Amino acid sequence: MMDCVLPRYKVLRDADLCSGCGLCARTCANGVYRLAKDGGLPSIEPARCVNCQRCVVTCPARALAIVRWPQAGTGSANWTLEAMQDIAKQAQTGGVLLASMGTPSPYPIYWDHLLLNASQVTNPSIDPLREPMETRVFLGSSPEALKVNERQQQVVEPLPPQLKLDMPIMFSAMSFGSISLNAQKALALAARELGTFFNVGEGGMHRDLEPFADCAFAQVASGRFGVDPHYLNTAAAIEVKIGQGAKPGIGGHLPGEKTSAEVSRTRMIPEGSDAISPAPHHDIYSIEDLRQLVFSIKEATGYRKPVAVKIAAVHNAAAIASGMARTGADIIVVDGFRGGTGAAPKRIRDAVGIPVELALAAIDQRLRDEGIRSTVSLVASGSVRNSADVVRAIALGADAVSIGSAALIAMGCHQCGDCSSGRCNWGIATQRPALTERLDPQAAAERVVNLLRAWTCELQEMMGGMGINAVDSLRGNRLMLRGVGLNEKELEILGVKHAGE
């Protein structure tokens, strides 16, 4: 069959700068470069290039650059080159198109339409360099009223378990299998250093991560991989994964090639077998059933661990969250459709779900209207790109945010979106030993720590500018936001005024 799939990228090599060292050929796991037998420059097969930029970054002569394949489309805004290439690929294979990371489709990014306030004259701004600025938050459910024995100065009833975060930012769930153990170790090291939490994802907890368990979320997904009493009781908190923003409504599928000996041990399934997480949990068909699972976890952990429930941001997110808040869940996590993934069907990644900004605002408002917002914590994720997004999310009602893609980018990810191939040249989304050893957990953790330290400084600066000295005072404080370029309905859902109002 004629291959109508064009290369996506073209490799530009500056022959004047290239020393012919061949490092590019040794670096690229995709096989773009091939060493020449006669000692000449490596040959180039551009169709294999995914634009991960590893060769560009590591080329000692700076002789390489990747550009888009220069083929012009027809000029049609409808039949774009990409639309036609997708059809060519499916016509040749009959397969479901796979994609990775968050959707690149040009849907509105509401973060970019929300501007932050700053104090002028009255309620003057606070300088975080001179004055204390509280970024610590606690996640967990709160009792309706605090009963205190005034004479003994003690709380009468035990409080539900809480997680203490030194900054309102955690790491999203990324399983061992979807990312390498070194990448997970980097997140674990960073979480401990920063006083926050990482999430082992649904693939169980590798024994090397157990020393970090006090800053780990254990995840329980439909496949129940690696879930046993030890796993549940080792972690600081447990997250029930109902859905993921990048692929709402479908489950997970780790292909057998990625089920290495170590992945197999951690997931407790045979080596080389597909790890299939069905779309639904088969013990959950209702909010009542979710409550049953939440309490089974609480029973198994002696009510000592907060239980989070994560859903994808979808059309009825607010109504669903209202139900979730009544299941005994301590934390609700809502994951928007721009969130990353190791692999998702492209059509689902690009067409299913809604932006987290809208879902978050709607959920926060609904829970407030029903008088139950304070009974649960709310965590937003799904493409939080910088500290201003963190401020926006908190002002829309989040107690904290989770980041996945941003942390991976800090480690070296260049968002090529080829995670599902297992050939990640950055050692992140791969299980190949030759590639995973490229990622030094200590060095990667340092980069992630640097990133979040910088974000925390910026968060303090922005809060200070608003005259706010604690994240608690920013939460749900939508008066600190103004919309630009949004219509009435969007402003209504976001619960913010337009700039100038």
Next chain:
Amino acid sequence: MLVAEAKRIEVDLGLSHFKEANEQVRAALAQADEVVVASANAQRYLGCALAAGKRLEIHGTPGNDMGCYMDGGAIEVFGNGQDQVGNTMNGGTIVIHGRCGDAAGYGLRGGTILVRGDCGWRAGIHMKQYEQKRPAIVIGGDAGAFLGEYMAGGAIVLGGRAGSYVASGMHGGIIYLRHPLAAEEVPEGVVQSPLGEEDKGLLAGLLAAYNGAFGREGPSLDGADEGWWCLRPASARPYGGLYAS
């Protein structure tokens, strides 16, 4: 709480909420290796994460999620089980002198569940296995639809008749059937065949376990040498060709 013998405590759960009921059972288990629940009234999670060396004898009707995350202990029910018996169980044995509800042994990774009578839908869904952990479910009676759905490991034995959609998405393990499926009922990617020599030992052991538990209560399951069929996946990678690469 009655201390009947040195190491056997009896508790009466009455109509207590599951939280108090399980506290009561756990307190008793802390004192004795064997606890008898005299009257379970649909309290959930009984035997949750029950550890090796501990035994729970339940009279009455335990609630959903009995033996969830069970970790090597033993539960014997003189009555019927409800939904999700042995949910995400890691090891141990559950014996039910009656029938059980839906999704028995969901995500079962280790241990054995023996059900004298029928079971509901989706029994053994997503059972898996890892090295020496090879879980098993033996059902003496009939099974509801979707028996062994997404099955990834271990063994299911069905003495009665299967409902529809047996072994949908099966990609590991084995299902032993006393009554073979009609050819059109065998799902894509699953192969039905008479027993091979290598299957007979495992089946004989499971039948012996069933007969040992229920032999005096009704017809026994026998004939490991003949009259049994088995279902196994054609491939451990049923969805390997689903995606365009």
